[in-house]
Amino acid sequence: MNWRGELIAAGAFAIRNLQMASRNVFLIFELLFWPVVGVVQIGLMSQFLTLSAEEKSFVLIGQMAFSIVGTCQLDVAYSVLYDFWSKSMKHHFLAPIGIRHLTVGSWVVGILRGTVVFGLTGGLAWYGFGFNPFAAGVMPVVALLVGCYLTAWIVGVFVCVLILLFGGRAETAAWASINLVLALAGIFYPVSLLPWWAAAVGAAIPLTYFLDAYRAHFGFTAEFAFPVVTGLVLSALYVALSHVTLHAAVNRARRTGLLLKMSE
Amino acid sequence: MLAIDAREVAKTFRAGLIRRRETPALRGVSLTVERGAVFGLLGPNGAGKTTLLSILATLLTPDRGEVYVLGLDVRREADAVRRRLNMASGNASFLWNLRIPEILAFYGRLYGVHGATLRRRVDELIHTCELDAHRRVPYNELSTGLKQRLALAKSLLNEPELLFLDEPTLGLDPDVSARLRRHIASLRSERGMTIVLTTHYMREAEELCDEIAFIKAGQILARGTADQLKRQIAIGDVIAFRLDPGAGARLGEMTGVLRATPTSDGLECTVDSAEKRLPELLAALHGEGATVRGVAVREPQLEEVFVELAR
Numbered sequence: 263m264n265w266r267g268e269l270i271a272a273g274a275f276a277i278r279n280l281q282m283a284s285r286n287v288f289l290i291f292e293l294l295f296w297p298v299v300g301v302v303q304i305g306l307m308s309q310f311l312t313l314s315a316e317e318k319s320f321v322l323i324g325q326m327a328f329s330i331v332g333t334c335q336l337d338v339a340y341s342v343l344y345d346f347w348s349k350s351m352k353h354h355f356l357a358p359i360g361i362r363h364l365t366v367g368s369w370v371v372g373i374l375r376g377t378v379v380f381g382l383t384g385g386l387a388w389y390g391f392g393f394n395p396f397a398a399g400v401m402p403v404v405a406l407l408v409g410c411y412l413t414a415w416i417v418g419v420f421v422c423v424l425i426l427l428f429g430g431r432a433e434t435a436a437w438a439s440i441n442l443v444l445a446l447a448g449i450f451y452p453v454s455l456l457p458w459w460a461a462a463v464g465a466a467i468p469l470t471y472f473l474d475a476y477r478a479h480f481g482f483t484a485e486f487a488f489p490v491v492t493g494l495v496l497s498a499l500y501v502a503l504s505h506v507t508l509h510a511a512v513n514r515a516r517r518t519g520l521l522l523k524m525s526e
Numbered sequence: 527m528l529a530i531d532a533r534e535v536a537k538t539f540r541a542g543l544i545r546r547r548e549t550p551a552l553r554g555v556s557l558t559v560e561r562g563a564v565f566g567l568l569g570p571n572g573a574g575k576t577t578l579l580s581i582l583a584t585l586l587t588p589d590r591g592e593v594y595v596l597g598l599d600v601r602r603e604a605d606a607v608r609r610r611l612n613m614a615s616g617n618a619s620f621l622w623n624l625r626i627p628e629i630l631a632f633y634g635r636l637y638g639v640h641g642a643t644l645r646r647r648v649d650e651l652i653h654t655c656e657l658d659a660h661r662r663v664p665y666n667e668l669s670t671g672l673k674q675r676l677a678l679a680k681s682l683l684n685e686p687e688l689l690f691l692d693e694p695t696l697g698l699d700p701d702v703s704a705r706l707r708r709h710i711a712s713l714r715s716e717r718g719m720t721i722v723l724t725t726h727y728m729r730e731a732e733e734l735c736d737e738i739a740f741i742k743a744g745q746i747l748a749r750g751t752a753d754q755l756k757r758q759i760a761i762g763d764v765i766a767f768r769l770d771p772g773a774g775a776r777l778g779e780m781t782g783v784l785r786a787t788p789t790s791d792g793l794e795c796t797v798d799s800a801e802k803r804l805p806e807l808l809a810a811l812h813g814e815g816a817t818v819r820g821v822a823v824r825e826p827q828l829e830e831v832f833v834e835l836a837r
Contacts, residue, residue, distance in 0.1 A: 267638050270638055270640045271635060274633075274635030277631075277632070278621070348619055348621045348622050350621060353620070356585060357608060358605045358608040358636075358637065513587075518540070521586070522580055522586060
C-alpha cells in the first residue's frame with residue numbers, strides 16, 4: 263500500500279469538503295446556529311423543569327452529542343451528496359481511487375467541524391448552565407467524541423449507500439436517519455426506558471455505549487458493562503460492514519447504470 | 527498494438543421492481559482501436575454510443591463480453607486501466623461553487639498528482655484550454671463553452687494514454703467548436719494520445735477521425751474511414767441541377783435515379799453512378815425543353831451516410 267498516495271487521495275476530499283463548506287451559507291446554521299440553539303433550548307428547559315444538576319448534565323450531554331454526530335455525519339454523507347447534487351458523480355469513479363478515500367477524507371472534515379461544535383456547545387453549557395464537560399477529566403470526553411465520530415461515520419456511510427442504491431429518492435434519509443439513530447441510542451433518556459424491541463436496537467448502536475460511559479462520570483449508574491470497549495468493538499464491526507456495503511453499492515451502481523444516471 | 531479490444535459486448539438496462547422493464551443498449555458489439563488513432567463513434571440518440579464508451583472507461587460493467595483497454599482487462603484490472611485513461615463529456619458537470627483551479631486540483635489529487643507538479647499542471651492546462659481569464663469564477667457562473675473546456679482540461683490531468691470524448695462540442699458555437707477541434711487534433715499529433723469520440727456532427731467526425739464506426743440499436747452497422755463508409759453504404763452520387771422552378775419533375779422516375787429532391791434553385795438527384803446517368807438526365811431535361819443553368823456532381827456527405835444508416 264502506498265501511504266503517500268492514500269493520503270493525497272483522501273486529502274483531496276478533505277480539501278474539497280472544506281472549500282465547499284467555506285462557501286456554504288448553511289455552514290453557519292450547521293456549525294453555529296442549530297447546535298447553539300439546541301443547547302440553549304435544552305438548558306432553559308432543564309431550568310424550567312428544575313432538574314437536578316445530574317439530570318441537567320444528562321440532557322445537555324445528549325444535546326451536545328446530537329449536534330456533534332449530526333454535523334460530522336453530514337460531512338461523510340456530503341462525500342456523495344455534493345456530487346449527486348452537482349451531477350458530477352462519474353468523475354470520482356473514473357479515477358483510480360477507492361471508496362475509503364471518499365469517506366475518510368470527508369470524515370476528517372466532519373471530525374474538525376464536530377470538534378468545533380463540541381467546543382461551542384460545551385462552552386455554552388458550561389458558561390450558561392453550569393455543566394462542565396471536562397469535570398471528569400479529559401479522557402471521558404475523548405472517549406465520547408470518538409464514539410460520536412465513529413457513529414457519525416457509520417451513519418454517513420449508510421446514507422451514501424442509500425443514495426447509491428436509490429438515487430434522489432434516498433436523499434431524505436440523509437437528514438432523517440440520524441434522528442432515528444439518536445432516538446434509539448437514548449440521546450435524552452436511558453435506553454432502558456424504551457420498549458424492549460427499541461431498546462434491543464438501541465443496544466446495537468455504538469453511541470449508546472459511549473453516552474452510557476460518559477454519563478457514568480456524572481452520577482448515573484452505567485447500564486452496560488465495559489461500555490467503551492463494547493462501543494469500540496461494535497463500531498469496528500459496523501465500520502467494516504458499512505465499508506463492504508458501500509463497495510457493493512458502488513459496484514451495483516456500475517452494473518445498473520445508476521452511476522451514469524446520477525451524472526446526467 | 528491495440529488500445530481497445532472489445533469482443534461481443536452486451537449490456538441491458540433493467541428497471542422496475544414489479545413491472546420489469548428491459549432496455550437492451552448493446553447487443554454483442556466488437557470493436558478494436560489501434561493505439562494513437564482518433565476513432566469516432568457515430569449514431570442516432572439511444573444507439574448505445576455513451577453506453578459503449580462508459581464500459582470502455584470502466585464506469586459501467588458489461589453483462590457479457592470481454593473488454594481489454596490498453597492491454598488490461600477492464601473488469602479484473604479496473605484500477606490500472608483508470609490510471610491510464612480519462613474522459614470528458616459535452617454535458618459534464620462539476621461542483622457548483624468551486625473555481626477552475628480548485629476543480630482541477632481536486633481531480634489531479636485523485637490521480638495522485640500533488641505539490642508543485644499539481645500546481646504546474648493545473649496552470650498549464652488552464653493556459654492551454656484558454657481558461658486564464660476565468661480562474662476566479664465559480665463553476666456555475668461559467669458559460670457552456672468554458673465548462674466544456676474545463677471538462678477537457680480535467681480529462682488531461684493524468685496525461686492519459688487513452689482519452690474518451692463524449693460529444694465534446696455539444697451545444698457550442700461554431701467558433702468555439704472549431705478551436706476545441708483544433709485542440710483535440712493537437713492532442714494526438716503532439717502527445718500521441720489515442721482518442722475515441724462520439725459525436726452527432728459529421729464534419730467533426732470527418733475532420734478529426736481516422737476511422738468511424740456507425741452504431742445503431744446497440745450494434746455496429748458499419749466501420750471504416752469516412753470515404754470507405756461512403757462507398758460501403760453505396761448511396762450513390764449526387765447531381766445538382768440549376769433549373770427553372772418546376773422543371774425536371776419526371777427525373778425521379780428514370781432508371782438509376784434513387785431520389786430526386788427539389789432545391790431552392792433546381793433539383794438534386796441521387797443516382798447510382800453520375801458518370802452513367804448524367805448524359806441520360808441531361809437528354810431528358812433537353813427533351814422537355816428545360817433550361818439547364820448549371821450542373822454540379824458531388825460525392826455524398828457523411829451526413830447522408832448517417833441518414834441512410836439511421837433510417
